[in-house]
Amino acid sequence: MVERLVAYRRHLRRWLADGKPRIYSHELAGLAQVTSAVVRRDVMTIGYTGSPAKGYAAAGLVDRIGRVLDPPQRPGVALVGLGSLGRAVLKHFARLHPELRFVAAFDVSPEKVGRIIDGCRCHGSADLETVLRADPALVGIIAVPGEAAQDVADRLVRAGVRGILNLAPVRLQTPPTVYVEDVDLAVSLEKVVFFARPETERLEALA
Amino acid sequence: MVERLVAYRRHLRRWLADGKPRIYSHELAGLAQVTSAVVRRDVMTIGYTGSPAKGYAAAGLVDRIGRVLDPPQRPGVALVGLGSLGRAVLKHFARLHPELRFVAAFDVSPEKVGRIIDGCRCHGSADLETVLRADPALVGIIAVPGEAAQDVADRLVRAGVRGILNLAPVRLQTPPTVYVEDVDLAVSLEKVVFFARPETERLEALA
DNA sequence: GCTATATTGTGAATGAAATAACACTGTGAC
C-alpha cells in the first residue's frame, strides 16, 4: 500500500500541474492502474476525506500523503558503491528527488575518492563510520558486489542507519529494527521470463 | 513464490559448489531467510520429493526448479536504453547470467549506435522492429526515461515480446497477454524511508 | 426547495498466501 501511495502522489502532482484541482477515485485509479475501490480504501486508511459529488481535493490529498510518508525532517541518504549501478541511482535521484538529502557516497576505488560525482562528494569506504557520525543518515543504499554487501550492511547498521535499499543479489542479515528492501534485478528478470511464457506452458512445467 | 524459487536455486548452486550434495529444508530455509515450512511447501508444489532422513538431493532440486522456471529454449532478451541504468543492467547480466541470451541493445544517441557495449551490439532505436524481426526476443527491458517508456513498450509488444522488465518510473499500458514487472527505484527508496521510521512514529502519522 | 445522479465511505464476502500442526517414513543405534 505504501507503494501505491507513492504512485498516487506522483500522479496527483502531475494532475495539479495540469491545473486540475479535484479528482475522482476512478480517475486516480485509472492513472495508477488500480481499481477505484482500492483508491477509496487507501484514502480512507490515511484519514483523508472527499466530497461525494466533487471527489477529492488533489492538493489536500498530496499533503495528507506526505504527512504519512515523509519523516518530519528531511531524511539523509548514504550511497555505498559507485559502480555503474550506484552511479545510475545517484543520477536518478540527484535531480528527481529534492525531498531526499544525499549526505554521502562511498566507494573503494581510489580514483573516485575525493572527487565529486553527480553532485555528491565521494568518500573512501573506510571512512564510512567517520563521515556518518558527522552527518547521520536515516537510510543506506547498497550498490556493491554481492560479496561485499553483508559487510557494508553491518557497518551501515552500526552507523545508525534504520533502513536499507539493497541492490546486491544477496539477502542481508540485519537486526529486526532495520528495514531492508531488496531490489534484485536478476530475480525480477527471471520472474519476467517465467510469466512471459503462456500460462498453459507454465502449468505443464509443474506436472 | 517464483522469487523464492530463484533464490533457492542460487543458494543450491553455491551449496553444490561447496561439495555438499544433500540439503535439509531448514538449511535451505536459513539461507533464503524463510521458514522450513515454506521451503517444503514450495518443493512440494513443483513436484520434487526428498527423503525423510536425508533431505533433498541438491542437484536434483536445482534441476527440477530449472524445469519449472526456464523456458524450453534459451530466451532472448532485448534491452532498450543504454544510459547509466541500462549499462548497469547489461554489465550485471552479461557475465552473471549465461542462461539468458541478449539479442540486442537499443539506444537513441548516435554515438552509441553501431558500437559494441559490454559485449552487446547497440542498434538505433528506430531499427527496433527490424532487428527483433530477424532475431525475436521473449522479453524486453525498458531502461529509458519515463517520457519514452510507453512508446518503447508499445513497439516491443508489436515486436512480439511477451514480458517486460520496466525500470522507468511509469506504469505501462499493455495488453493482458504481456506480463510487466515494474522495478521503480524511487518507489523502493520511499518505501525504505517510510519503514525506516520507528513504528510508533508511523502510526501516529496516520492519526 | 426538491429530485435525480454520480460518487464517497465502509461493512461483508472472497481469495490467496503465510503459518502451524501433525501423521508418515526411512535411517541409524543398540
Added chain:
DNA sequence: GTCACAGTGTTATTTCATTCACAATATAGC
C-alpha cells in the same frame, strides 16, 4: 530386529489484502 528420532509431505488454520456491494451524501439542474 526393533526402537527412537529427525525430517518430509500434507492438511487445517489463520491472517491479510483485495474485491464486491450498497447505504449515505452532497451537488447540480429545474
